Amino acid sequence: MKKYILFFIICIMGLTTRSFGAEIKQGIDSFPESYRGYLQMLKDKHQNWEFSSFYTGLDYYEVIDNEYRK
Numbered sequence: 001m002k003k004y005i006l007f008f009i010i011c012i013m014g015l016t017t018r019s020f021g022a023e024i025k026q027g028i029d030s031f032p033e034s035y036r037g038y039l040q041m042l043k044d045k046h047q048n049w050e051f052s053s054f055y056t057g058l059d060y061y062e063v064i065d066n067e068y069r070k
Contacts, residue, residue, distance in 0.1 A: 027051060 028039045030053040039051055 028036050028043065028051050031039060031051070043049060043051070
């Protein structure tokens with residue numbers, strides 16, 4: 001499961017555009033309101049970064065549980 005978390009982080013940073021069939025929305029406005037201020041601060045510091053939301057279809061709690069399994 002660690003590879004999914006890493007991939008999600010990379011997608012948020014805008015370093016990849018691969019969708020694997022999932023819908024990708026462009027821009028900070030595609031994120032929940034609670035994220036937008038923080039993303040705007042990152043955008044202000046790193047103006048060449050582009051942000052895309054990426055729906056993985058994964059359950060958050062299942063991902064976290066799998067992070068702690070060996």
